[in-house]
Amino acid sequence: MTGAPATHPAARAVFVLLVVACFAAFFITQRLKHTPTAVQRFDLVPRFSPYPRGHIKQEGISFKLAEADTVTVTVINSSGQTVATLVSNQRVPRYKQFSLRWNGRRGDARKYGEIETASGRRILVPDNRGGIAPAGEYRVRVSLRGRSQPVLSPRSFTLVGP
Numbered sequence: 464m465t466g467a468p469a470t471h472p473a474a475r476a477v478f479v480l481l482v483v484a485c486f487a488a489f490f491i492t493q494r495l496k497h498t499p500t501a502v503q504r505f506d507l508v509p510r511f512s513p514y515p516r517g518h519i520k521q522e523g524i525s526f527k528l529a530e531a532d533t534v535t536v537t538v539i540n541s542s543g544q545t546v547a548t549l550v551s552n553q554r555v556p557r558y559k560q561f562s563l564r565w566n567g568r569r570g571d572a573r574k575y576g577e578i579e580t581a582s583g584r585r586i587l588v589p590d591n592r593g594g595i596a597p598a599g600e601y602r603v604r605v606s607l608r609g610r611s612q613p614v615l616s617p618r619s620f621t622l623v624g625p
Contacts, residue, residue, distance in 0.1 A: 502605050502614040503527045504560065512623040513567030513595055521588075522620055524603050525562035528555050533608040538565055541600045541619075548572060549589040552608075562586040567622055569593030598624030 504527045511519040524536070534555050538547040548571040555561045564586060572589030579585050603616040 500614075501529055501532075501607060501610055503529060505603070505616045505618075507603065507616060507618060507620045509618075510621045510623055511567070512625075514623075514625040516625065517623065521564040521566050522601075522622070523562070523564055523586075524549075524616075525560050526605065527558055527560050528607070529557065530609065531555065531557040532610075534561075535606040536563065537604045537606070538596075538601050539604050539615075540596070545604075546596050546601065547589075547591050547593070549591070550575075550587065553587075560584065564588045566591055567595050569596050596622055598622055 504525070506523070506525045508519055508521075508523040511517065511522045513520055522538075528534070532555060533552050535551045536549045536553070537545045538549065540546050547565060547569055549563055549565055550572065553561075562584060566589075568591040570591050570593030572591050574590045576588040576590065577585055578588060598621075600619040600621055602619045604613045605616075606613040
């Protein structure tokens, strides 16, 4: 007897299906890797302290959107509770860095200031007037009108106490 042993037709069909599924998964993964996320280039200051002795007094937050949309930006604590609302229903253009600052205070911003950097970039400065949030870890949540799920900043930042 020479030659390879016979294989069962069902085993051969299962093998072919597994190979096809692997190729399909590879191509789907490649497509997902090249699809831009809704919120891009999240930049945060790692630590800040709104107290008089603090070196960095405000949290710097900036990001870009893959598609123009209307956003609400909030700061949440480590339990996921909203501590401050920085902007509500703000129109943000596509692929333009949107920058703002948080003064470490609780509540909703009622009015806004604006500063311009030496390079000409504009930074929105919400005026939150509640008490200073407790020291701890925080994250930024960006809610997009065109998307059902909000996007959380990939990293947290620390509000340092007095």
